[in-house]
Amino acid sequence: MKQPMRVLISGASIAGPALAYWLHRYGFEVTVVERAPSLRPGGYAVDIRGAAISVLERMGILDDVRSLDTHMTGVYFVNDKGKIKGKISEASMGNQQGMDIEIMRENLSNILFDLTKDKVTYIWGDSITSIHESMSGVEVQYTNGKPDTFDLIIGADGIHSNVRTLKFGDEDQFKRTLGCYISIFEFENYLNLDHSQMLYTVPGKTVGMYSANDKKEAKGMLVFQSEPLKYDRYNTEEQKNLIKNAFEELNGWETPNLLQKLINASDFYFDEICQIHMPTWSDGRIALVGDAAYCPSPLSGQGTSLALVGAYVLAGELKAANGDYKRSFITYENVMKNFVEKNQKIGLLTAGGMIEKSNFKILLRNAMLRFPILMNGMFKMITRMIAKAANEIELKDY
Numbered sequence: 008m009k010q011p012m013r014v015l016i017s018g019a020s021i022a023g024p025a026l027a028y029w030l031h032r033y034g035f036e037v038t039v040v041e042r043a044p045s046l047r048p049g050g051y052a053v054d055i056r057g058a059a060i061s062v063l064e065r066m067g068i069l070d071d072v073r074s075l076d077t078h079m080t081g082v083y084f085v086n087d088k089g090k091i092k093g094k095i096s097e098a099s100m101g102n103q104q105g106m107d108i109e110i111m112r113e114n115l116s117n118i119l120f121d122l123t124k125d126k127v128t129y130i131w132g133d134s135i136t137s138i139h140e141s142m143s144g145v146e147v148q149y150t151n152g153k154p155d156t157f158d159l160i161i162g163a164d165g166i167h168s169n170v171r172t173l174k175f176g177d178e179d180q181f182k183r184t185l186g187c188y189i190s191i192f193e194f195e196n197y198l199n200l201d202h203s204q205m206l207y208t209v210p211g212k213t214v215g216m217y218s219a220n221d222k223k224e225a226k227g228m229l230v231f232q233s234e235p236l237k238y239d240r241y242n243t244e245e246q247k248n249l250i251k252n253a254f255e256e257l258n259g260w261e262t263p264n265l266l267q268k269l270i271n272a273s274d275f276y277f278d279e280i281c282q283i284h285m286p287t288w289s290d291g292r293i294a295l296v297g298d299a300a301y302c303p304s305p306l307s308g309q310g311t312s313l314a315l316v317g318a319y320v321l322a323g324e325l326k327a328a329n330g331d332y333k334r335s336f337i338t339y340e341n342v343m344k345n346f347v348e349k350n351q352k353i354g355l356l357t358a359g360g361m362i363e364k365s366n367f368k369i370l371l372r373n374a375m376l377r378f379p380i381l382m383n384g385m386f387k388m389i390t391r392m393i394a395k396a397a398n399e400i401e402l403k404d405y
């Protein structure tokens with residue numbers, strides 16, 4: 008009897024468990040290695056749209072995911088005293104057909120993990136340190152575990168992908184920075200926000216607060232424009248200091264309180280707002296999926312949809328090629344390329360919306376917010392563009 012192909016996936020957030028699900032369903036033997044000691048909590052809400060909704064349906068988890076929709080009602084823009092200067096309702100931000108889903112990232116990650124935990128081997132708190140390819144397989148070494156050999160290695164390990172660095176080299180050659188940094192952290196919902204988001208903007212900085220789900224907790228968001236910063240990605244204290252430095256002179260609205268909450272925040276996410284562009288997503292027995300290969304930026308709202316669709320297509324093409332992984336990696340790229348490009352373009356468009364560059368632009372935005380017809384018209388146009396990009400792929404039945 009033919010042995011199943013052994014696949015090692017690096018990263019257990021969204022793309023990793025989604026890919027693991029499909030590969031297991033198609034008869035592959037799957038191991039997932041995650042650097043964190045357990046499934047990582049944290050992050051804001053993520054959007055799922057278009058083709059990615061069909062993927063969830065095909066996985067049989069659409070109802071579970073939909074049941075955890077954040078049901079946000081809208082975004083309120085406040086001034087430095089906390090006075091509301093305008094509101095954008097959820098209806099005018101899109102989702103007119105009620106089809107799109109917004110879910111907290113950690114809730115989606117939990118659902119995908121639950122779906123796969125009994126079918127796939129998960130290794131926690133470890134990381135690949137070297138990859139050695141031969142004609143018959145790939146030998147990997149881990150930081151902690153014993154070396155092992157697989158048929159294929161897939162990097163689903165995010166913007167700063169370890170597999171990408173090991174196989175394709177330094178990330179700077181693939182990274183397009185969008186000039187900002189974002190931090191998200193959790194604390195008690197002391198403003199009693201009810202399924203809504205508050206945003207306070209000054210030139211080059213945005214302070215946000217958001218509460219959904221059960222209203223007990225809120226998420227704080229601090230976004231700031233900056234020249235590229237050098238810091239240790241695993242040193243959260245250093246990252247918190249960078250944020251403190253960026254915001255310490257800003258006293259408006261809840262900024263000082265959020266900086267105070269930041270100090271003790273355990274659920275803390277910090278990253279650069281950037282995109283990943285690569286000439287190819289595979290080499291030999293190694294391929295990449297999700298943010299590792301084609302991150303459209305954390306502010307785009309499209310990263311999760313790209314990851315879910317990418318996992319579906321990659322697994323499907325591996326099944327269809329019946330062991331010819333080289334062929335499947337080529338078709339995976341051919342099928343995904345246009346979809347990725349269209350969504351990365353949307354990523355550039357939407358990223359600009361989170362940071363206002365001048366006081367004039369903030370005044371202009373606040374003035375426009377007083378004319379809902381104007382705002383609704385603009386948002387409907389953007390929504391149509393996003394919806395088009397989210398559906399820019401025809402999913403095959405594998």
Ligand SMILES: Cc1cc2nc3c(=O)[nH]c(=O)nc-3n(C[C@H](O)[C@H](O)[C@H](O)COP(=O)(O)OP(=O)(O)OC[C@H]3O[C@@H](n4cnc5c(N)ncnc54)[C@H](O)[C@@H]3O)c2cc1C
Pocket residue numbers: 017018019020021022023040041042043047048049050051052053112133134135163164165166167168169191276296297298299304305306307308310311314
């Ligand atoms: C904690 C967290 C919070 C996030 N918050 C937001 C948010 O608020 N808004 C937003 O739009 N996007 C957020 N993202 C990114 C979002 O999840 C992705 O853009 C999108 O869902 C695509 O997912 P992905 O699985 O490709 O990458 P990611 O979600 O980034 O997942 C990558 C996974 O790989 C793991 N990993 C990294 N290095 C290694 C290694 N050396 N070995 C093994 N595993 C490794 C990471 O720990 C992580 O679990 C967040 C990601 C994380 C991890």
